[in-house]
Amino acid sequence: MILPLRPRRSALYLPASNPRALAKARTLDADMVILDLEDAVAPDRKAEARAAAIAAAGEGGWGRRELLIRVNAADTPWHPADMAAVASAKRVDGIVLPKVTGPADVRAAHDLLVAAPARLTLWAMIETCAAVTDLPAIGQTARDTRLAGLIMGWNDLAREMRATPDRDRSVFQPFLATAVATARVEGLAVLDGVLNAVDDAERLEAECRQGQAFGADGKTLIHPAQIAPCNAVFSPDAEALAWAAQVTAAFDAPDAAGVVAIDGRMVERLHLDEARRLLATDAMIRNG
Numbered sequence: 001m002i003l004p005l006r007p008r009r010s011a012l013y014l015p016a017s018n019p020r021a022l023a024k025a026r027t028l029d030a031d032m033v034i035l036d037l038e039d040a041v042a043p044d045r046k047a048e049a050r051a052a053a054i055a056a057a058g059e060g061g062w063g064r065r066e067l068l069i070r071v072n073a074a075d076t077p078w079h080p081a082d083m084a085a086v087a088s089a090k091r092v093d094g095i096v097l098p099k100v101t102g103p104a105d106v107r108a109a110h111d112l113l114v115a116a117p118a119r120l121t122l123w124a125m126i127e128t129c130a131a132v133t134d135l136p137a138i139g140q141t142a143r144d145t146r147l148a149g150l151i152m153g154w155n156d157l158a159r160e161m162r163a164t165p166d167r168d169r170s171v172f173q174p175f176l177a178t179a180v181a182t183a184r185v186e187g188l189a190v191l192d193g194v195l196n197a198v199d200d201a202e203r204l205e206a207e208c209r210q211g212q213a214f215g216a217d218g219k220t221l222i223h224p225a226q227i228a229p230c231n232a233v234f235s236p237d238a239e240a241l242a243w244a245a246q247v248t249a250a251f252d253a254p255d256a257a258g259v260v261a262i263d264g265r266m267v268e269r270l271h272l273d274e275a276r277r278l279l280a281t282d283a284m285i286r287n288g
Contacts, residue, residue, distance in 0.1 A: 002187040003121065003148045005277065006066065007031045007285050009218040009234035010227045011151075011191055013070070015040035016053035025065075030227050031218065032066040037082055038073065038098050046078045050085050058090040064288060068123060070096035074105060083109065087116035094121035096151060101130035103141045110145035122146040127153025127193075129160050132175045139182035147188065150179050151220060154193035167203060169210065180215040192216040198223040208233035235285055236278045244275035 011032035014021045017040075025033050035053040037046065053069050069092055071082035086095050097109050106124055113120060124131070124138055124147060131138060141147050154165065154172055163171045176192065183190035192211035195204050208230050211219050218234050221227060236244070246262045251272050259268050 002142075003189055005280055005284075006064075007218075007235075007281055008066065008189055008191065010230040011066075011068075011218060011220045012224065012227060013040065013194070013220060013222050015049065016056070016069070017041050017045045017049035019052065022052065022056045024224070026061045026063070028224050028227060029231060030065060030221070030224075031231070032068060033062065034068045034070050034096055034220070036070045037078070038070050046072065047081075050078070050082055054085050054089045057092045060091055062091065066093045067091060068094040068096050070098060070125075073097075073099035074108060075099070080112075083112045087113050087120065092120060094123050094148065096123045096125060098125045098153070099128060099156070100124040100126065100138065101128050102134045103137045106138060106141040106145055106147050110141075110147070113146060120146065121148035123149040123151050123189075125151045125153045126175070126179055127156035127160075129157070132157065132178070135175075135178050135182045136185075139186040139188060142186045142188055147186075149189035149191065150183055151191045152176060152179060152193035155196070167206070169207070173214070176211070176214050176216070184215070189217045190215075192219040194220045194222050195226070196222065198225060201229065204229055205233065236282045240278055241282055244278040247271055247275035248279065 008031050010030045011034055012025065012028065012030040013034045013036050014025050016022070016035040016037055035056065037049050037053060041049040057067060057069070069086050071086060072078040083095070086092055095109070097105065100106065106122060109122055122145065126132060126135065139150070152175070158165055165171050179190050182188070192207070195207050197203055204226055208219055212233055219230050221230060243262070247267055250262060250267070
């Protein structure tokens with residue numbers, strides 16, 4: 001499933017069992033909100049959190065934000081009820097599927113949504129060793145399922161790998177690159193994983209810049225204070241927008257060739273789509 005273009009710079013996880021967090025989320029500048037039924041919710045509050053998430057979605061007030069719900073994993077007792085509830089919910093844009101191990105997990109989730117609205121998408125969390133070694137096959141399920149995006153889950157992956165990531169996340173860089181490449185082949189969105197150190201502004205900016213450099217569309221977050229810095233990094237900057245405007249103007253000229261020179265650099269027509277994407281994304285951000 002190919003998603004329509006929209007900013008997906010920041011995706012904030014919120015525990016669905018926290019009423020104050022749900023109310024505050026409607027005032028935040030996150031492009032996406034992920035109501036969490038999984039890691040952030042204790043086992044004895046799962047049913048309560050599910051009901052709260054469905055109610056919050058139906059109440060509206062989410063504005064331009066893309067609203068997702070992260071369900072419990074397929075091997076848990078809460079998964080069937082989670083999927084059934086979200087499938088019939090109002091105003092939910094997508095389901096975040098945790099602990100994906102391969103294409104069969106995506107297809108099984110898709111099959112549970114046969115009666116759901118066509119707009120309801122699936123987002124696969126890439127947080128297991130099995131998933132990172134089978135990314136192309138997982139991505140290919142988008143051709144005939146609701147899969148629309150990939151979300152990196154570094155915490156669970158580090159635990160399963162027994163890895164100790166450094167500040168540069170060198171251990172994860174090959175997986176991020178493969179996920180982005182897979183997403184581009186299949187027309188998916190892709191989000192970088194969270195940073196747990198919510199008070200480390202320097203590290204947050206570095207991770208955002210790294211994710212943006214690798215080609216990710218945005219980053220998942222766990223605290224509202226992380227939203228503004230993340231949005232700033234993943235927004236097209238003035239230099240990129242100036243380049244995009246020059247490229248579109250050059251190729252829109254009646255006598256435009258297949259290759260043009262811009263500021264002493266040769267630019268091919270293949271760059272036109274990216275230029276248009278940058279300008280359209282900027283317009284959406286400015287218009288709210």
